[in-house]
Amino acid sequence: MSTVALITGGASGIGAAVARRLSSGGARCVLVDRDAAGAERVAKEVGGVWMAADVSDPDATRKAVALAEETYGRLDLVHLNAGISSGVDVADFDLERYRKTVGINVDGVVFGVEAAVPALRRHGGGAIVVTASLAGLVAFDGDPIYTMTKHAVVGLVRGLAVPLSEMGIRIGAVCPGFTDTPLVADIRDMFVGAGFPLLTAEDVAAAVESAFYAEEPGTLLVVQPGRQPVPYRYAGVPGPVGGETPPSSR
Template identity: 60%
Template sequence: MDLTGRVALVTGGASGIGAAAVDRLVAAGAQVVVVDRDAGGAAVVAEKAGGLSFPADVTDPSAMPAAVAAAEERYGRLDVVLLNAGVTGGQSGTEDLDLEGYRRVVGVNLDHVVFGLTAAVPALRRSGGGRIVATASLAGLVELPGDALYTATKHAVVGYVRSAAATLSAEGIRVNAVCPGFADTPLIAGVREQFGDFPMLTADDVAAGIESILDHGEPGQCWFVQPGREPAPYGFRGVPSPKGAGRPPEVAWQDH
C-alpha cells in the first residue's frame, strides 16, 4: 500500500485497532489525523505519527465536519477515512432497556459512521476520489447472542456501507467495511477473562485487514478478519427477485 502524499483521518485512533491502523497508514506514507474523545491518548498517537490530534466526541453531529475541516486546513486534502470508533452494548437489548446506554451505542457505532461519511464525501470529491472504511464486526454478518444492541448497530453499518458504496463508486469514492471477529483490544478489557483460550485477533491483525481493503478492496465489500485466516470479502447470498421480474426499479423512496 502506497499512500505517499495522501491524508488519512482515523476515528477511535487513540488505542486498539485505530492506533494500529494509524501505524500502518503512516508506514505507507500518509499524513494522519487522529480523532478520539480521549484527548491525551489521541495526542500521544498523533505525536508518534507526526500527525494531527483532534479530540472530539464522534456522537456530536458537528464533530466529524469539524475534523474533516481540520484535516483539509492542515494538509490541504483528505483521501482516506477510517470510521473506527466503537463501543459495546453492555446490555442484552431484549429486556430492561437502559435508554441512555442504547442511545450511546447507536450514537458511537452507527450515527458516527453516517456523520463521518457524509462529512468526508465533499472533501474526497475535492481530492478527486478516496476511500472510506467503516469498522463493523462479525456481529454485522451474524447474530451475537447477549448483545442485541451492538449486533443491531453493526448490521446497520454493513447495510449502510453496501448501499453508500453503490451510490459513490462512480465518483471514485470506494466505501467498505471491515468485520473482525473477537479482538483483544481495550473494547473488551472488562470481560477479557471470559474468552479464556478462545483464539483472539490482535489490533494489528485487524489493521492488516484494513490495509488489504485499502489496497485492493472492491466497492461495497465487507471483509471478515478471523484468527489464522487471510482477510477476505464476505460472500453475501443474493435475495430472490419477484417471480418474472427484471432489474429492480431505482425508487425515490423519499417521494412516497
C-alpha cells in the first residue's frame, strides 16, 4: 500500500522538492497552494492530486485531508510547508501584511495539525513535519515578524511532541538556513555576490524526509549548506531553589 503525503506550499521550492522526492519513492502526493497553476503542474509531474487554497483559511487543510482520503483512502505524512516572509517594518507598520504573515506562517500550521491529526489516527498514525527556519531558533533582525512566526511554530512542535506521540503520531520540524527558493528570490543576487552559500530545495527535502522518520518526538533538524542535518538541542533553564532542574528539551 502506497504512502500518502499531503504537502502545503507544494507548487514550488521546498514543497515541490518534497513532492518529487517522496513520489520517487512511491508515495502518492496531495498538493495544496494558492498558486493553482503551479500546484497543478507539480501534481501532474509527480502523478498526484492538487487543490488551490490559502492555508490561513481553517477549512483549507480540512478539504485537503478529505481529498487525500477520498482519492487514496488514507493519509500517512503531512508536510506543513507553506510560508511567506513578512516585509513588515515595525516602524512603519502594515497591519494587513502582518495579519497575512501570521495567518499563513502560524495559523496555517495550527489549522494543518488540527485537520490532519484525526485522519492520521484513523489510519493508524503517521507523521507531521513543519518547515520552520533557523529564524525559529535564533534571532533574525532582517525580518523580526517572520522570526516571531517561526519561533511560534517551533514552540508548537515542541509542545505537541509528547501528546501526539501518545496517539501514534510523530511531529517534528526542519530549520533550514537561507534556501534558494522563491522566498529569497529578491535578494538571491546579494547572497551570490557575497559568496554566501545557499541551500537547495532538494537539500531541505532530504531533511524533511529524514524528519518524518525521526525516532525522537519533536525533533528539530538544523539544515545548513555542506552539513548533514543535525538535531537541535536547547539548553535547560534553571529550576526553582530546592526543586529539580527542568530537563533539557528538544
